[in-house]
Amino acid sequence: MKNELGVTMEHVRCAFCRGKGKDPFGIMSSLSTCCVCGGKGTVQVQAPYVGCAHCQGSGAIKTLTCTVCRGAGVIPAPAGPTRVCPECQGTGDDTSASAMCCLTCRGRGWVSAE
Numbered sequence: 342m343k344n345e346l347g348v349t350m351e352h353v354r355c356a357f358c359r360g361k362g363k364d365p366f367g368i369m370s371s372l373s374t375c376c377v378c379g380g381k382g383t384v385q386v387q388a389p390y391v392g393c394a395h396c397q398g399s400g401a402i403k404t405l406t407c408t409v410c411r412g413a414g415v416i417p418a419p420a421g422p423t424r425v426c427p428e429c430q431g432t433g434d435d436t437s438a439s440a441m442c443c444l445t446c447r448g449r450g451w452v453s454a455e
C-alpha cells in the first residue's frame with residue numbers, strides 16, 4: 342500500500358502494547374488505551390523498515406514510549422549504505438544514560454556510510 346507521496350506503508354503489530362491496544366504499564370489504569378496505536382493494536386510504518394536499536398524493538402524505554410520509533414518498535418530502513426554508529430556501537434543508547442538515545446545516530450544504531 343502506497344500513500345500519496347509514493348511511500349509504501351505497512352501495518353505492523355504495535356510493539357509498545359504487543360498488539361493488545363491497552364496501555365501495557367497501566368500508568369493511568371490498566372484499561373487505558375495504548376497511546377502509540379490508539380487501541381488498534383497495529384501501527385502504520387514506512388516500509389521497508391528495520392528494528393529499532395534503542396528499544397530493541399520493544400517500543401518502550403522503561404515505561405515510556407521510545408522516542409526513536411515512537412513506540413512502533415521499527416523505524417524506516419536506511420536508503421543508502423550505513424555503518425555501525427561509532428558513538429554507541431549500534432546500541433542506539435547514549436553512552437552515559439542508556440534511557441536517552443544516542444545523539445550521533447539519533448538512536449538508530451547506524452549512521453550513513455557516506
Ligand SMILES: [Zn+2]
Pocket residue numbers: 355356357358359360361362363375376377378379380381382383
Ligand atoms: Zn499499542
Ligand SMILES: [Zn+2]
Pocket residue numbers: 393394395396397398399400401407408409410411412413414415
Ligand atoms: Zn524504539
Ligand SMILES: [Zn+2]
Pocket residue numbers: 426427428429430431432433434443444445446447448449450451
Ligand atoms: Zn549511536
